Amino acid sequence: MAAEAQPERKLSRVPDLAGRRALVIVPAYNEAETIQRVVRDLTRHAPWADVLVVNDGSRDATAQVARQAGVKVITLPVNLGIGGAVQTGYQYAYQQGYDVAFQFDGDAQHRARLLGPLAAPILAGQADLVVGSRFLRPRGMTASGMRWVGIKMLSALISAAIGQRVTDPTSGFRAAGRRAIELFATEYPQDYPEPESLVLVHQQGLRVGEVPSTMRRRLKGVSSIRPFHSVHYMAKVMLAVIMDLFKAPVLVKREAV
């Protein structure tokens, strides 16, 4: 019985693309140690999606390792940071006419088998940008101490800003539909891209959604949000988000395809 249930469970993880094409954007900066694992996870658990590794000016063998693992790699000649790297992925997705684009970290903290559920609201036409939230269900991850307070405050601010509940605004596990891809190819925030992009998407009249998700502990490297700096970080993010509310709208330039 268990053997019967297993394939069905797996099948339900495969999204109903109906001819639409999906791209997984993997921003990677000096991730040679983990990138192979990430790519293997993706090709095994999400074979229905193409993979693009955006090598953000790494000084290690990230690009070679990813290419050997058999995926498309685009190398930025200088390091642009996570915002610029992810935007490069969205520009590629836009140019190549992908219908769904995922953001998937190169440090192996995201799970490829959760990409299907992440894409579901987009494929159903219910949202333009979907965030995989670690805090949406009770058994989800809990952040420690100051970080928990910071994330709570930030989600309260963003929820108020976009008039809808968002539980995990700093999650980088996301799926974007055609309209969000088009927007991000033109304009993507550089300073604190995860929370700021939610405000941007809302301001452009696009819909934000959240689905429960889980993440692994980091294999190596540290979060860009270090605990001791989390108060400082959150203050800066909140200021940036509040400023975003006053920014002039972006004109999305539509190129003839």
Place this chain on the structure above:
Amino acid sequence: MMLALNPMSGIQRLTLLAVAAALFFVTFELIRKRRLREEYAVLWVCTGVMILVVAILPDILFIVAGWLKLSPEVMMTLVVILFLAAIVLHYSAVITKISDRMKGLTQELAFMRDEMERLRGELKEAQRTQVDPKPKPPSLRT
């Protein structure tokens, strides 16, 4: 209203004139040698004009200081600080513009390098299989 509350001495005015002249000269020379663009020279020319005005008509400084109930020294210091702050703000805006452009160029360069590698691969493949050159160039992805 009292005019010329505390007129500057001749030597003070001469020093200011010399500073203004030096600033104009340096700005002019930098533009002439193409080491400074006119766009960024505007602020420096404005600074020079301000110093020149104070050197020629020092009364203005004392009258305005009187209006603001500040001593001329404090007012001059404030003006200088505000001016330097304006220049720094201007440069922050310039840096933002430049880094935005650099980001765009970096992304464009990455795509072009990718495209070049793809075309190079296609060319190698065509040469290897001894296929006649195609009548039209390989399709470019847009």
